[in-house]
Each structure stands twice: as structure tokens, then as C-alpha cells.
Amino acid sequence: MASILTRDDIETPAVLVDLAIAARNIRRFQDHADAAGLKARPHIKTHKLPHLARLQIEAGAVGITCQKVSEAEAMADGDPAITNILITYNIVGTAKLARLQRLAERVKLAVVADSEAVAGGLSAAFADAAAPLTVLVECDTGARRCGVTSPEAARDLALAIDRLPGLVFGGLMTYPPAGGAADAHVFLKSAKGSIEAAGLAVQIVTSGGTPDIWQAKTDGVVSEYRPGTYVYNDRSLVARGVAGLEDCALTVLATVVSVPGPDRAIVDAGSKILTSDLLGLSGHGTVLGHPEIIIDQLSEEHGRLVSKGPIGLSVGDRISIVPNHACVVTNMVDVVQVKMENGRYEPWPVAARGCVT
Amino acid sequence: MASILTRDDIETPAVLVDLAIAARNIRRFQDHADAAGLKARPHIKTHKLPHLARLQIEAGAVGITCQKVSEAEAMADGDPAITNILITYNIVGTAKLARLQRLAERVKLAVVADSEAVAGGLSAAFADAAAPLTVLVECDTGARRCGVTSPEAARDLALAIDRLPGLVFGGLMTYPPAGGAADAHVFLKSAKGSIEAAGLAVQIVTSGGTPDIWQAKTDGVVSEYRPGTYVYNDRSLVARGVAGLEDCALTVLATVVSVPGPDRAIVDAGSKILTSDLLGLSGHGTVLGHPEIIIDQLSEEHGRLVSKGPIGLSVGDRISIVPNHACVVTNMVDVVQVKMENGRYEPWPVAARGCVT
Numbered sequence: 001m002a003s004i005l006t007r008d009d010i011e012t013p014a015v016l017v018d019l020a021i022a023a024r025n026i027r028r029f030q031d032h033a034d035a036a037g038l039k040a041r042p043h044i045k046t047h048k049l050p051h052l053a054r055l056q057i058e059a060g061a062v063g064i065t066c067q068k069v070s071e072a073e074a075m076a077d078g079d080p081a082i083t084n085i086l087i088t089y090n091i092v093g094t095a096k097l098a099r100l101q102r103l104a105e106r107v108k109l110a111v112v113a114d115s116e117a118v119a120g121g122l123s124a125a126f127a128d129a130a131a132p133l134t135v136l137v138e139c140d141t142g143a144r145r146c147g148v149t150s151p152e153a154a155r156d157l158a159l160a161i162d163r164l165p166g167l168v169f170g171g172l173m174t175y176p177p178a179g180g181a182a183d184a185h186v187f188l189k190s191a192k193g194s195i196e197a198a199g200l201a202v203q204i205v206t207s208g209g210t211p212d213i214w215q216a217k218t219d220g221v222v223s224e225y226r227p228g229t230y231v232y233n234d235r236s237l238v239a240r241g242v243a244g245l246e247d248c249a250l251t252v253l254a255t256v257v258s259v260p261g262p263d264r265a266i267v268d269a270g271s272k273i274l275t276s277d278l279l280g281l282s283g284h285g286t287v288l289g290h291p292e293i294i295i296d297q298l299s300e301e302h303g304r305l306v307s308k309g310p311i312g313l314s315v316g317d318r319i320s321i322v323p324n325h326a327c328v329v330t331n332m333v334d335v336v337q338v339k340m341e342n343g344r345y346e347p348w349p350v351a352a353r354g355c356v357t
Numbered sequence: 358m359a360s361i362l363t364r365d366d367i368e369t370p371a372v373l374v375d376l377a378i379a380a381r382n383i384r385r386f387q388d389h390a391d392a393a394g395l396k397a398r399p400h401i402k403t404h405k406l407p408h409l410a411r412l413q414i415e416a417g418a419v420g421i422t423c424q425k426v427s428e429a430e431a432m433a434d435g436d437p438a439i440t441n442i443l444i445t446y447n448i449v450g451t452a453k454l455a456r457l458q459r460l461a462e463r464v465k466l467a468v469v470a471d472s473e474a475v476a477g478g479l480s481a482a483f484a485d486a487a488a489p490l491t492v493l494v495e496c497d498t499g500a501r502r503c504g505v506t507s508p509e510a511a512r513d514l515a516l517a518i519d520r521l522p523g524l525v526f527g528g529l530m531t532y533p534p535a536g537g538a539a540d541a542h543v544f545l546k547s548a549k550g551s552i553e554a555a556g557l558a559v560q561i562v563t564s565g566g567t568p569d570i571w572q573a574k575t576d577g578v579v580s581e582y583r584p585g586t587y588v589y590n591d592r593s594l595v596a597r598g599v600a601g602l603e604d605c606a607l608t609v610l611a612t613v614v615s616v617p618g619p620d621r622a623i624v625d626a627g628s629k630i631l632t633s634d635l636l637g638l639s640g641h642g643t644v645l646g647h648p649e650i651i652i653d654q655l656s657e658e659h660g661r662l663v664s665k666g667p668i669g670l671s672v673g674d675r676i677s678i679v680p681n682h683a684c685v686v687t688n689m690v691d692v693v694q695v696k697m698e699n700g701r702y703e704p705w706p707v708a709a710r711g712c713v714t
Contacts, residue, residue: 011452011714045657067658089658090614092625092673095368114615117672145659146615146623257447258471258503266503268449272688272713276633300402300684301424301446301713302502315474316449327657331629331689334711354691356629356658357368 021249043228048352050078070355097125126166134170141184151191171204378606400585405709407435427712454482483523491527498541511548528561
């Protein structure tokens with residue numbers, strides 16, 4: 001195949017994925033989940049690749065998580081192994097609900113709701129469907145994004161979902177803030193107790209987030225975990241001590257296009273591939289093999305590298321960058337170059353790139 | 358055509374472009390350039406749409422500016438009116454130089470260089486070409502990105518380009534920092550004088566940037582101006598006083614998916630459409646018609662809206678957001694919904710989206 005490349009043949013900037021590292025990351029978390037008695041339901045937002053979702057399922061995941069209907073559609077279209085999808089998002093609007101209905105006819109689907117308004121829309125769309133839609137109650141356990149804000153509100157919404165035609169209450173979902181797992185467990189335990197006391201079963205209690213991945217446990221309440229970034233890791237997770245640089249499966253390959261001063265070089269990777277996400281860090285990525293270099297500024301097509309001493313780079317040199325945030329980098333490119341077992345690179349289309357609806 | 362929509366039919370989040378406003382912005386700058394004796398060469402990075410490039414050319418632009426070879430290819434492929442392209446980037450690497458050669462066979466092309474290394478690569482690629490390649494010297498007039506850093510270095514590189522087979526020296530190019538036009542003019546004037554004293558003509562002196570667009574003038578040296586964002590404008594330009602909200606042609610349409618508290622709402626537009634670009638601003642966009650609302654936090658698929666008083670929004674409400682930075686938003690979507698004269702929306706593929714190589 002002409003499209004199979006050596007690293008030197010890859011045009012820059014490009015997003016490279018080391019499949020062996022990704023597979024090791026998948027295995028490592030699945031082993032942790034198995035030992036902790038947790039089901040794994042990885043979030044595909046990080047890789048957006050049906051084949052990597054398949055590898056996660058083959059490793060033992062019960063299904064996948066998507067954030068938007070269009071992501072779920074891309075995954076269901078992309079690989080027949082993907083038959084069980086949780087969309088952790090309030091689905092609102094006629095067009096999206098119609099797409100959700102069609103998707104529910106071909107995969108086992110669950111969604112979330114955090115209000116009666118959202119649940120009511122889902123009910124209207126599924127009242128006449130062949131099978132009811134499973135709806136989990138999203139709980140705000142500290143992230144201050146979506147979610148009901150008290151265990152009592154979770155109970156009331158669970159009961160409302162149970163009463164609505166076309167829906168079946170499936171359990172509780174949260175995305176806790178980093179470091180907030182303990183508080184989340186208190187909230188979820190209380191909500192689960194209230195709902196069970198009201199006579200409803202809570203089949204699934206699902207939590208997520210890679211930063212706390214190695215602390216993930218049931219604590220008697222969580223049944224399922226949804227890590228995303230763990231498959232690739234990134235500079236933000238290295239900074240948090242969750243992963244080492246050697247665990248980072250995704251890198252950005254860039255070429256030096258200018259060395260305008262002794263302590264400065266410009267590469268062809270800017271915010272159009274690295275993005276402006278900082279995630280609390282300073283600088284825009286780690287240059288592998290050059291710990292002395294800081295990427296101190298990005299414009300759309302330029303990354304500026306600076307160092308205290310001589311920069312030691314020439315026009316035409318190629319560097320590898322571990323980006324701050326892997327998920328958003330994946331979303332910038334139509335294709336990632338995947339390093340296979342034989343050391344060659346295969347271009348894989350990023351099937352769920354740009355799926356915002 | 359089924360794909361022509363009313364605003365209510367557009368699925369969110371979506372990028373909307375008001376064609377009448379864009380046309381007015383194009384006309385306004387062209388009139389300014391004409392009055393100032395400047396040629397206009399708009400940068401297509403903002404719209405990435407061949408048809409808008411055509412409108413810019415029909416209004417009087419001498420050609421367009423692109424940043425990457427792939428952008429120029431998309432433009433040349435997209436509209437036969439696009440026959441004159443300046444790529445303001447150091448083109449490095451065998452594959453890119455081969456693409457540049459092929460592109461030069463079908464459009465009038467010019468590029469830049471800021472080192473003999475870059476010029477040497479261009480020369481090797483064009484030594485046997487049917488026609489020489491026009492190369493401008495990129496000058497760093499304060500932005501500290503690419504560019505030679507002194508007028509003397511500009512002269513030396515101009516002379517080197519003139520000596521290299523396959524190349525013809527075309528002039529000087531800079532992208533000054535915002536507010537730095539006066540310093541840039543001093544640099545450019547000195548460089549132009551040195552080069553002319555050495556016996557070379559300086560055909561083009563090209564500057565750019567929308568923030569200083571209404572101050573753009575020749576000052577006896579600049580012959581051409583490359584504004585980008587002016588075609589759409591954005592929140593950063595409104596904050597600088599360069600445009601009003603009514604001049605912003607690009608907006609993001611979003612739906613409220615959660616109202617978890619009286620002073621907080623969550624919309625379905627996150628960093629995957631608004632991006633994390635701040636451009637020195639606080640907040641992630643202006644909600645039209647709601648000056649009291651701040652978009653204080655983005656995650657990939659969520660935008661959080663907060664207000665001091667009641668937020669006054671309900672699940673299902675749709676809002677329009679003027680983003681911080683229009684260019685990067687355009688790059689996040691495969692299609693923009695263009696508002697036509699009849700008030701309806703036509704989906705236009707963003708031909709140069711994701712063109713990083």
C-alpha cells in the first residue's frame with residue numbers, strides 16, 4: 001500500500017499514534033477495573049477511532065461512551081463490534097431526537113438527563129418506539145457543569161423518568177472534578193439510597209475521568225468507570241503524575257521552519273493542530289528529547305520554541321511534541337498516522353472528528 | 358433544495374455566516390485600501406471558502422494570501438477566479454516543495470523565505486521549472502515569530518535569493534505585532550533602501566493584520582496589505598474597538614441543554630466549536646442580546662453561561678455567540694451555514710478546513 005509510510009515520509013505537521021502504547025494503556029486500565037470490580041466504558045472522545053473502540057471492547061469494556069449523537073453514529077457505522085453506547089449528554093431538539101431514535105434501533109443505547117424538560121423530550125420521541133430508552137440521571141458532584149445538584153433532586157428526576165412513557169430509569173451518571181471522587185461517592189450513595197427507598201432499582205452508577213483513574217473503585221456504589229484520555233495520555237496527565245512520557249501514545253510530529261535567533265526556533269505546528277488548551281499548564285507541549293525547550297507561543301500555523309541556552313535546532317529538523325491535551329488534538333485532523341507493529345505508519349481516518357451535533 | 362434551511366431548522370451547535378455583513382466588510386476595507394493607494398491581498402485563513410475569496414477578488418483584491426500549501430491547493434481547486442496566491446510561510450521538505458511546484462504550474466504563485474536554508478530548498482525545487490518562483494523576504498518587525506531580524510539581513514537574503522537558480526526576488530513581507538505598524542515601516546523602509554542600493558528592485562512590500570486595518574497606509578513603503586479577520590470580525594476586534602457587534606458576520610448558534618441553577622445555563626457549544634482561544638480576553642464569547650451573561654468556562658462539548666442575576670434561559674432556547682476568534686472557529690467545522698439574501702441558510706463546505714500541511 002502506497003499510503004503506508006515510514007516516519008520520515010510523513011508530511012508535517014501530523015498526529016502520530018503509537019498503537020502498542022495505546023494497547024498497553026487499554027490493558028492496564030482494564031486490569032485495574034477488573035481487580036476493582038468495576039465495569040469499564042471508555043469515552044471515545046480521545047481517539048474518535050472505531051478500531052480503537054473495538055480494541056477497548058475486546059479488552060473487556062462493556063461498551064463505549066460518547067458525548068454527542070453524531071459521535072455515536074460514527075462509532076456505530078465504523079465497527080460492528082460497537083453495539084453498546086452510553087451518550088453522556090442531554091439530547092435536546094427534534095432533529096437530534098429523531099437521530100437518537102434511529103440509532104436506538106441498531107445499538108443498545110442509553111442517555112442521560114438532568115431535568116424534566118430533557119426527560120420529557122426523550123419521552124415524546126420514544127413513546128411509540130419498539131423498545132424504551134434507558135435514561136440515567138446526571139448528577140453534579142462538584143464539576144458545576146450539567147447535573148442535578150442534590151441527591152433528592154436525583155431521586156425526584158429518577159421517579160419522573162420512571163413515570164414517563166417510552167423511558168426506563170437506568171441509574172446515575174457523574175463526571176466528578178479531578179480529585180473529587182470521594183465527594184462524588186457520598187452524593188451518589190445518598191442518591192442511590194433515596195431512589196431505592198422509593199422503590200426503584202439503580203442498575204448502573206457510572207463515574208469517569210482519567211486524572212483519578214488509578215483511584216477508581218466502587219466504594220460500594222460506583223459500578224462503572226468511563227476514562228477517556230488514558231488511551232493516549234498527554235502532557236496534562238504527565239504533569240499530574242498519572243502517566244509518564246513513555247505512556248503517551250499520541251504525539252505531534254513537526255518540522256523546524258525557521259531558526260531566527262540562537263535561542264529560538266519556529267515549527268510548523270501551531271494552534272491548528274496543538275490547540276490553545278492549557279489545562280492549567282504553562283507552555284504548549286513537551287518536546288521529546290529536549291527538556292530544555294519551552295513552546296512558549298502558538299499562532300495558528302506557528303509554534304515558537306525557546307530555550308535559555310542555544311536551541312540546537314536547524315531548519316528541516318523534525319521534532320515530536322506531546323501535546324497538553326490529547327482529545328482536542330485528535331479533533332483537529334482528518335487522519336492520524338498509526339504506528340503499527342512493523343514500525344510503519346498507516347493513515348487512519350478520524351471517523352468521529354468534528355462530530356459536534 | 359432540501360439543504361436550504363431556515364435558522365430554526367439548523368442543528369446546533371453550528372457556525373453561521375451572514376453573507377451581507379461579510380460583503381460589507383470586504384467592500385469597506387477595499388475602499389480604504391483604494392483610498393490609501395494600497396493593494397489588498399486578503400488572507401483566506403479566516404473564511405477558508407473559495408467563494409468568499411472570489412468576492413474579495415471581485416471587490417478589487419489583487420490576489421489572496423494563504424499560510425500553507427494545502428490551503429492554496431484548496432483555493433486553486435475551489436474557484437477559477439483564484440489565480441494569484443501568496444503563501445506567507447517558509448516551505449520546507451521534499452513533499453511540500455513538490456506540491457508547490459505543481460501549484461506554480463496553474464496559478465501565479467509567490468512564497469516567502471527568512472533564511473538561506475529555506476531559499477536553498479526552494480531553489481533546488483524550482484531550478485528546472487518552466488518559470489522561476491517569486492520569493493519575498495519575511496521580516497520580523499517585532500512579532501518575534503519568523504523573519505530576518507535586521508534590514509541588513511533582509512538585504513543579504515534578497516541578494517542570495519537573486520543569485521539562486523529558479524528564484525526571483527519579489528520584495529518584503531511582514532506580519533507586524535498589533536500596534537506595531539510604525540516600527541514595521543521603519544524596518545521595511547531601511548531594508549528596501551539597502552536592497553535598492555545593492556541594485557535590486559523591491560516590487561512588493563506587504564504588511565498585514567486586521568487589528569490595525571484602518572491605520573493601514575503606504576507611509577511611502579508598504580504597497581500591499583493582507584487583512585484576514587476583517588471579513589468576519591470577532592469579539593477580539595470588537596474589544597479593540599476595530600468593529601462593532603453588528604459588523605460580526607460569523608456567529609455560533611447554540612442550544613441551552615441544561616439550566617442547573619438560577620444563575621447558570623449550559624449550552625451545547627464547547628471548545629470543539631468555540632476553541633480555547635482567549636486572545637487576551639476573559640470569557641469565551643459574547644452572547645448576542647444578553648450583555649449580562651458571561652461564558653465563563655468551556656469543556657469540549659459544554660459552554661457554561663453565568664450571570665449575576667437570574668440567567669433567564671430555558672432548556673431548548675437557542676442563543677447566538679460572537680466568538681473570541683473567528684478564524685479558528687471556521688477551522689472546527691466541515692460546513693458553515695451561510696445566510697443568503699433571502700434570509701435562508703445554505704450549507705457551504707469549508708474547503709480549506711484542517712489544511713495544516
